Amino acid sequence: MRLDDLAAAVGAELVDPTGRAAATEVTGVSHQADWIRPGQAFVAVRGARFDGHAFVSEAVEAGAVVVVGEGMPQDRACPVPYLRVPDARAALADAATALMGRPSDSLTVIGVTGTDGKTTTSCLALHLLRATGRPTGLLSTVGYELPDGVLRQPPSHFTTPEAPQVQQILRDMVSHRATAAVVESSSHALALDRVRGVSYDVGVWTNLTGEHLDFHGTMEQYFADKAKLVARAATTVLNVDDAPWFDRLVPVATTGERTFTTYSAEGREADWRAQDVQEGPDAITFTLVSPEGELPARLPMIGRFNVANALAAVAAVAATGVPAADLVGALAGFGGVSGRMEMVERGPGEPRVIVDFAHTPPSLEKALETVRVTTAGELWVVIGSAGGPRDPSKRAPLGEVATRMADHAVFTEEDHRTTPLADILAEMERGATGAGRGNFVSVGDRTDAIRYAVHRAGPQDTVLLAGKGPEATMERGEELVPWAEVEEARAALRLRGADGPGAAGERA
DSSP: OBHHHHHHHHTOEEEOTTSOOTTOBOOEEESOGGGOOTTEEEEOOBOSSOBGGGGHHHHHHHTOOEEEESOOOTTOOOSSOEEEOSOHHHHHHHHHHHHTTOGGGGSEEEEEEOSSSHHHHHHHHHHHHHHTTOOEEEEETTEEEOTTOOEEOOSSOSSSOOHHHHHHHHHHHHHTTOSEEEEEOOHHHHHTTTTTTOOOSEEEEOOOOSOOHHHHOSHHHHHHHHHHHHHHOSEEEEETTSTTHHHHHHHHHTSTTOEEEEEESSSOSOSEEEEEEEEOSSOEEEEEEETTEEEEEEEOSOOTTHHHHHHHHHHHHHTTTOOHHHHHHHHTTOOOBTTBSEEEOOOTTOOEEEEEOOOSHHHHHHHHHHHHHTOSSOEEEEEEOOOTTSOGGGHHHHHHHHHHHSSEEEEEOSOOBTSOHHHHHHHHHHHHHHTTOOOEEEOSSHHHHHHHHHHHSOTTOEEEEESOTTOOEEEETTEEEEOOHHHHHHHHHHHHHHHOTTTTSSOO
């Protein structure tokens, strides 16, 4: 793309003392100087700790042909043309979108946001689209998939990758003949314009509860950042059970020519709702009440809350033109989501072990309530809380929920980063003690914590491993180590089988 065309695409003022750079070809864009390749644009983003302008020389040395920013500092000179923009992050997204040829315009895009249920709803929508004949790609917290169904990992460690990676992945989907895409859109991605260049045909809102307030500051800002998806989507799927946010979203969802549809898993009046819900040991059945009539449905998952996720996914895919009857038929073939109520295979006499990503007090309470329904014996939970600045206010409530809802709670690590693990465990213990329960123990090493619970659980018991889910790494101090929760559970069960139940000590 010519430099003058790029300037027009991002709404920039071109500062070029030579007057000869307009015809320069720009081949890519990045805000990371060490990612720059010859011919690319470098976007100097001013962050909380660093100003990207400090890395201009490094970027130019790597081959940047233009710098984009909100204004070059007066004490610095730019050795290449400079594009002055009002918002560098927005320009990063706009430049990436233009350079990739606006790939989402060639796709039917379903975006999913919310505090809980984003990944499950996204994976359900992906399955429904593929099962009804649409080659579909996925971009989510678990990675991304092209229509071939192979899970890949983006080159950067973000819930949603930065704008250049988002646009590259969407371009790859188009190149692999995708006609649709499901984009799990986190609040960080929306707030930081990582998904600014995505053209959403359908937006899904699951719910909103306290989370990531270390980043957003207040619930009001958290809501405003997530509501950007609703403001951008042509059609929105809204959860009428999510008070008070539903009422506040309706005006956003009807601005201009936008439309919305509703769903409810709690029996409220909505376009899509479930009735006669029956929970079994390995599936949920219900009657789907839809704009196209009532249909019997089977969802091969545990957890009544997954009915809401299924309704959201069905409503979203229906908004793209797929008949409800086809969607109900496809729903029965869903294979589940890694790390979301994932049951670990077990042998005779071994406890049931379930891995789930629940890491907030509300999601943990839902998970424990769900597992309790189908647990014949006692219920164990292994849970930690993130360190660093990641919303420390949820640590004590996690301890309270764990001890109130489970028979036995084991507090342990979960990405404690540079926060002393002892401080995190002390906060969780404080919450548990405040609830008047003494049914807990702290075991700092997560491997030891899992083995502690699995070895002491009885054959009729269930052990819920909460918080890590499908994550592939553990952050211990400054160290990032490989992690696989399901494999840790399998190892614990193997050791239990070799040593005999209860060999690790008396039951807590």
